[in-house]
Amino acid sequence: MGIRFDGVTVAYDGTVVLDALDLTVAPGEVMALLGPSGSGKTTALRAVAGFVRPASGRVFLGDRDVTDLPPHRRGIGMVVQSYALFPHLRVEDNVAFGLKARRVPRAEIRTRVAEALDLTGMAAHARRHPRELSGGQQQRVAIARALAVRPDVLLLDEPLSALDARLRSGMLTELARLHRELPDVTMLYVTHDQVEALTLADRIAVMDRARLQACGTPRELYRAPADAFTASFVGGANLLPVTVDGKGARFAGTHVELDTTAAAAGARATLCVRPHLVGVGDGPNRLTGTLAEIQWRGATHRLYVDVGGHQVMADVRELREPPGLGDAVTLHFAPEDAVLLPAGVGDE
Secondary structure, three states: OOEEEEEEEEEEOOEEEEEEEEEEEOOOOEEEEEOOOOOOHHHHHHHHHOOOOOOEEEEEEOOEEOOOOOHHHOOEEEEEOOOOOOOOOOHHHHHHHHHHHOOOOHHHHHHHHHHHHHHOOOHHHOOOOHHHOOHHHHHHHHHHHHHHOOOOEEEEEOOOOOOOHHHHHHHHHHHHHHHHHOOOOEEEEEEOOHHHHHHHOOEEEEEEOOEEEEEEOHHHHHHOOOOHHHHHHOOOOEEEEEEEOOOOEEEOOEEEOOOOOOOOOOOEEEEEEOHHHOEEOOOOOOEEEEEEEEEEOOOEEEEEEEEOOEEEEEEEEOOOOOOOOOOEEEEEOOHHHOEEEEOOOOOO
């Protein structure tokens, strides 16, 4: 069962927090809603869940218009960042809660609880209380509870934000496995973390200031973003102001080669190139500047180079003898690794 937003607008006290959203999530697809705080992504999820009512537009689950249905009649599962487990109930009883509310027969409840706990790797902890579990284990219980009702649609609202980096990585692996084992379940996944979106989603809907900015596969949005905001929010990017000069563009007084067929000569635009595609030393599209900052990141160094008053980032393999602050540094990038975007420089 898929999800469809048909011109959905939500407003609080006259302030629009979701503006005319048109978006379709295919059956069995994982769609990530990615954006900063206040972008409208959680409001969109809550509109699907039935916790907020649109001021205009309709919400569909499959062919069914659910805009006016209460949450308990929509047949969805939901996982939130705070786990929302009952501390006085054992794991198995937390997982059974939604089934009991739906008056599922007792024998079937036992079967479904066992299946959900086995699917999430929590069968051995069925008799424990939430306080006896780690954060990652508690989130698995929350996911098991959502899956026990056998939803066609699973909503996940920042489900990993309360976990540390190691646990987040492990839970991403588990969620990807669940997606493979439950290919018919449609997932709407809200996050502000680009790594989660790139890792898990079949497609990403990028939200900003209550509106949908772009939608596509992770590869499409990463390699060919449509605008500076999408480029900066999906993976991080160098976004440099240029002027198209026919066979390329000029940046900080230097000619660089790239595909400019979509822009007119003399037009102002933004050059987008990912930091890991910027090299140090001689090569095509050379840019020379001064090292303003250097960060060691384990396997790589990130260089921040001032080129004509603009910061250019380069992620390079760990340097045995890194340059010093103030040193002259030459960078380069291949023409095919650069994308020309509409004028307007975003931040990383």
